[in-house]
Amino acid sequence: ACSSKYVLSQMHPMWQGPLAIPGGDRQSPIDIVVRKSIFDSELKPLVSVYDPNTCQQIWNNGYSFLVEYDDTTDKSTLKGGPLQDNFRLCQFHFHWGESNAWGSEHTLDRRLFPAELHLVHWNSDKYSLFEEAVMEDNGLAVIGVFLKVGKRHEGLQKLVDALPAIRHKGSVVEFTRFDPACLLPSNINDYWTYHGSLTTPPLTESVTWIIMKHHIEVSHDQLAVFRSLLFTSAEEDVQKSMVNNFRVQQPLCGRAVRSSFS
Ligand SMILES: NS(=O)(=O)c1ccc(C(=O)O)c(S(=O)(=O)NCCc2ccccc2)c1
Ligand SMILES: [Zn+2]
Secondary structure (H helix, E strand, C coil): CCCCCCCCCCCCCCCCCCCECCCCCCCCCCCHHHHCCEEECCCHHHHHHHCHHEEEEEECCCCCEEEECCCCCCCEEEEECCCCCCCCEEEEEEEECCCCCCCCCCEEEEECEEEEEEEEEEEEECCHHHHHHHHCCCCEEEEEEEEEEEECCCCCCCHHHHHHCCCCCCCCCECCCCCCHHCHHHHHHHEEEEEECCCCCCCCCCCCEEEEECCECCCCHHHHHHHHCCCCCCCCCCCEEECCCCCCCCCCCCCCECCCCC
């Protein structure tokens, strides 16, 4: 799938029909083979500055639920690490399974996690709109954090409590003063990074992925509320629970995965 100009047969249970992807040799997600990752001492510490007052709403887009931030100014930003430019936070969302046995998009030596958090940022030094950056090389930076089932995550509870109000596809509610930094592991300086793509349409190869080595813990009950969301809108007569909203893993095609730690 790396050589062909177009990568077809992206027949994913959730998307209708094959998706032709331009290029197709730097798709995401991937399995991170830890022993094959390359320590890069030039990788700097990540610097995230998030302003909870830029948090605006939470909504169900029929694929995941997104917490969206005001990205019209440089108030919530990410820089450093593998990034040369300044990136603005636009949203975060999760991927999860129908059981705790699987759900993450990336894996570590094939190890699956029950869920994965993605914080999506776009390059505000080079582009003026998220929609532009999505289509461009070096346009996006996404932080991935693995979730494990264990103790209750106090910071996550405010988000969990908002989910029943957005059960159906298309529902939106106001959601303010949420600090996404509370969802990051205590150590954000240990990560892997590689060049890849969005894992949802348009699957553009515009993402610098930054996958955290350390996970966060959430409780079984908190994750169960994620699974109470629906893929379907209120009007549809068959309601489908929002689970297994992850993409199948993609070929590495010779890409290097660098680590910030040895
Ligand atoms: N797993 S991932 O980080 O690749 C990802 C998943 C979902 C979405 C999304 O918008 O639903 C996004 S998004 O926020 O980047 N939007 C992509 C689709 C889109 C393109 C252009 C304008 C609006 C939305 C990213
Ligand atoms: Zn995602």
